Every structure is written in C-alpha cells, then in structure tokens.
C-alpha cells in the first residue's frame with residue numbers, strides 16, 4: 001500500500017479524471033496547464049506514474065487513450081485524512097481536528113452533522129487519550145509521569 005500512495009502533483013491529475021472520466025491526456029493537460037501552468041510532458045509523466053501505480057485505467061479507443069480512475073475519490077480522500085492523523089501522536093489528534101475545523105468554512109448542515117457525531121462520541125469517550133508513540137518520537141509519556 002505504502003508505495004502506491006498518490007502524491008500531491010498526482011492528486012491534481014486524479015481530480016480531473018474523477019470529475020470527467022473517461023477522459024484523454026489532452027483534456028487533463030489542458031486543465032492542468034490552466035491551473036498549474038504545467039507543460040503537457042509533465043502531465044503525461046504524472047499520468048504514466050498513476051497508471052503504473054494502478055490508480056488509472058487505460059482504454060484504447062481508436063488512436064487515442066482514454067483514462068478512468070481505478071480508485072474512488074471518496075476512498076482516496078479517506079486514506080489521505082487517515083494518513084495525516086497517523087503522523088501525529090494520538091493525544092494531539094484532537095488539536096489537529098480542531099485546527100482543521102477552525103480553518104474551514106462549514107455549512108449549517110455540516111455543523112449539525114459534526115455536533116451530532118461529537119454528541120455520540122462523547123458518550124464513549126475516554127477521559128484521557130493514551131499515547132501510542134514509539135519512545136523517542138514523542139514526549140507524552142515523560143510528561144504524564
């Protein structure tokens with residue numbers, strides 16, 4: 001799994017495919033030239049990598065290739081957010097989420113859903129979250145004793 005992660009540049013390509021699949025490298029390149037100022041060769045390299053990583057499917061249609069996604073956007077977003085949280089001590093994850101929420105414009109509906117989720121979580125929440133870090137990567141354990 002680790003080696004097949006989508007980089008932030010590749011993510012730009014995936015977004016075009018998710019929104020327009022199946023699509024051509026020409027179309028992906030047009031969008032990313034506008035947004036990122038990338039040359040077609042750059043986009044083609046990224047598409048090639050994504051095919052190798054098995055994130056994109058290739059379909060030959062006449063003289064051109066059509067690309068479609070092999071992984072769903074939803075799934076990939078979930079994987080990404082998990083990864084972000086896994087980089088942080090379990091005790092600090094609440095603060096990361098707090099910051100994310102503070103930095104995000106949320107609709108009333110979003111907020112109501114979050115409130116509901118938090119109410120549910122509150123029922124079974126521990127008083128203190130236990131640190132699960134490897135010693136040497138975190139100071140939590142020392143601070144707690």
Ligand SMILES: [Zn+2]
Pocket residue numbers: 089090091131132133138139140141
């Ligand atoms: Zn820790």
